[in-house]
Amino acid sequence: MSVDTATVKKVASLARIAISDSDAERLAPELNNILGWIEQLGEVDTSSVQPMTAVIPNTQRLRDDVVTEGGQRDAVLANAPQGEHGFFTVPKVVE
């Protein structure tokens, strides 16, 4: 699998990281190098193997249906870069 600059840009866009053309050109061989190395995994015969689901055997606990949190708007908004009237705000979205 070879990653070209167009792919790097596409992936960066999916990941919402702005990159310049020169960034993409620098990253392409770097990512290729890493992905090429990763691809040795393909050698392993895993046809009869299940993917790992829990690292240490453990079962999912479930919480009770009780309201334990809320009414803490100031704390929730305390670190917001921008907010007003109890809302977070973002550049206007056109849907």
Added chain:
Amino acid sequence: MSESTYRIHGETGEWEVVVGLEVHAQVTSNAKLFSGASTAFGAEPNSQVSLIDAAMPGMLPVPNQECIRQAVRTGMALGAVINKWSRFDRKNYFYADLPQGYQISQLFHPLVGEGSLEISLDEKNPDAEVKTIGIERIHVEQDAGKLMHDQHPTRSYVDLNRAGVALMEIVSKPDMRSPQEAGAYLAKLRSIVRYVGSCDGNMDQGSMRADVNVSVRRPGEEFGTRTETKNVNSVRFVQQVVEIEAKRQVALIESGGKVVQETRLFDPDRGETRSMRSKEDAHDYRYFPDPDLLPLELDDAFLEACRESLPELPDAKRRRYESALGLSAYNAAVLTADADTARWFEALLAESVRVAGKSESELARPAANWLISDLFGALNKLGKDLDSSPVSPVQGAELLALAADGTLSGPLAKQVFEIMLETGESAPKIVEERGLKQTSDTGAIEAVIAEILAKNPNQLEQYRGGKEALFGFFVGQTMKAMQGKANPAVVNELLKKALG
């Protein structure tokens, strides 16, 4: 159901529409799916937000048992396979209403597998034309927050109160072939979740909304490319979307175009669907198992408890109303279509049994008739529903008992019911205080009849000359003179005697 007959008549021939629905139903629970914040509707912005819902660094989800239980019960009500082993996946995309940058959902191993439900397009005889619609799966997932665009000229406001509320996504198979079928499916599904109590079904509050997948094809051919119209929030709108989208696709194909697989939005004001370009590049969701959560493993005791807690479901109830209570197919269908109606009817019937001391099967028919024609009619006029009915099941039962034991004639009963609606008073009290009792006093009735015959010599002559239809005239005059209180049977008998 007979072969689908719904067709789009295009310029190049007939087209068949293929519909599948993905219904998002908000699970009834106190707290959210993965946090302890409240799900209550209509709170102050961001007042029902946990640190988890706001995706603060290091915050972790723990699933709410009630949300799992309700989804399992819903699956059971749809006769679906319950997967004892399921797990949560992350669906990754960036949007301001999605604080984590991913929605915790289920893709690879949903909680509920295949099931089905039956729809009917014949209201009068629901068992006559039945079609089974396949359910593909039900999975549990988080709802997103809410964006407001009209509060500020250049900013959108973000309210996370809904973020993290549990949804069931109920995915049908592409088994529907007309707008009517799609509407019937959604209505039936809504009925079932309301019976089960897993969702309140309030479509106008967004508790239930459908993504409508529509494609068209030549009858019998391969499926065409489908579009998905998001968040359609009423049965009527779903029907409109199917029709509009099918016609749009046919016109597009016939004019040489191609349907693209895309997400669309319904604009009810303009009666059209349009492409949602703003979400176009969000297609690669990079699903993978959520590493913050473990596989969900359900034991037999949990499943058994879910099964035991299921109520009688609408189809079973409808059939029982027909067979055990002797109701007409139509009445049984009307009374069981909604859980609230059935609950009200059963309360009315139970009270009737208590008040009148007769069996259910004897009392069911008049109770059903009164509920459907009288009470529904009255509520309709008042713009109210059963929840806000000014007449309670107990009061209804008292009224029916007075009609059944002859205390009230039909017209008198209607009159008393009118007064009940206005005053909220009980039927016995109204009858007692206003003297609205029916009378069978033959002396009084005979006196009135004699007076009426004397006042209407012409009619009397015609009647005796063979115009028997005038009998009704004399009954009416007598009843009117008796202010509706005379027992009609006695009036008939005495009139026949008097008229000779």
Added chain:
Amino acid sequence: MSDLTELGVAGLRDGIRAGKFSAREVADQFIVKVSKAKALNAFLVETPDHAIAAARAADEAVAKGETLKPLAGVPIGMKDLFCTKGVETTAASHILEGFKPVYESTVSQNLWDAGAGMLGKLNMDQFAMGSSNETSYFGNVISPWRRGGGDNAPLAPGGSSGGSSAAVSAGLCPGATGTDTGGSIRQPAAFTGISGIKPTYGRCSRWGTIAFASSLDQAGPMARDVKDCAILLENMAGFDPKDSTSLNLPVPKWEDGLSADLRGKKIGIPKDYRLDGTPAEILNLWDAGVEWLKDAGAEIVEVSLPHTKYALPAYYIIAPAEASSNLARYDGVRYGLRDLPEGANLQDMYAATRAAGFGDEVKRRILIGTYVLSAGFYDAYFTQASKVRTLIARDFEIAFSQCDLLLTPTAPSAAFALGEKSADPLAMYLNDVFTVPSSLAGLPAMSVPGGLDGAGLPLGLQIIGKPLDEQGVLNAGLAIEQRAGFVARPEAWW
């Protein structure tokens, strides 16, 4: 007054208990030491008030004759990955600059509940991604160690818990918290001549710890010796209902259970860890370790972990994949940095914020993670890696049917110079070759110092245990510690 900063966790705890010195004296001395060690860049935030408050509480308890809490008056350093209420927490990233959590992580809360105080927040590789502490937005941590012979090249303290390793080895704090995703406690411990243990996955709650790769992240202590590690771990671990992956098990009394007597224990030596190109000094230390464990009564057996070579590539799929998703929340909406270029829409704002806020290594891993999860590649990469992970865990299971513990080197080299490997990401990744397999399997593992290389730099030995056998790991670590006679300390130049 004697130099109390020479004491470790146990020494300080016992001295305060015995009234030999006050907790306040301890706090004051460490606070001074921290403030004078700016050249190491180990601390991002200094919190003397926190340490003093804990000291005051300890001294009051002593005065009243109350039973002291397990860590009463012991000041520690807190890796900046742990959210601390009201104290800036950044994961060493620009994107979280200025972020003050309104909550306290479970691990740090457990430590405060045990009476410990905080000297400050420790520098680290950004979002715990790195093995040299060169990816911090707030500058490299400089190892207190230097090569002998007048070579003053600044060395890497290891990573990602590089601030922790530097601070403990320089004596700025008696112990510190670390986190380990693929070796981030063990490798920096080895680089700086201290001990560190990563417990079984699920022992320490992840709640309130900024996530890197959720299925791998585990907190653990870093300290001067094995006993101090046992004490700290006891007070960090514990069941937490707020973390779905937390193990609902009591915390053993690891300190009480310490014993260097390994009679009846079998130690496995995985032959697959004998990699080509491993320096002779490392192999020699490994051999010495074998002898020390034999001397402690253990029997040595050779075992095989045949999928070892696939551990790193599997890790570099799984960890970036999880990270790419875990780090999606840093979007400039609810906290942290927001970069809003003129006329930018929402999606532009995300891209600009994340471009400005994340460092190169973080971006690299997000891109790899995004790529391996993207349409068409998921099965070939992520599913295959998850299956290989199963095989790696199975390798360990089979090995542990033949032995109780495994002994390996911690890292394939001693500390390298800053800048030496930062240009080649792959070379950097290979640093974790010995630590990653046990991380993938969720096993407890620790590094203890074993000796010095020819340049006078510390080398570490790694002990890996069965799930939940932290005690066995600590005991073997203690046996090595007692026999290795490692007493070297970096000479203060800072």
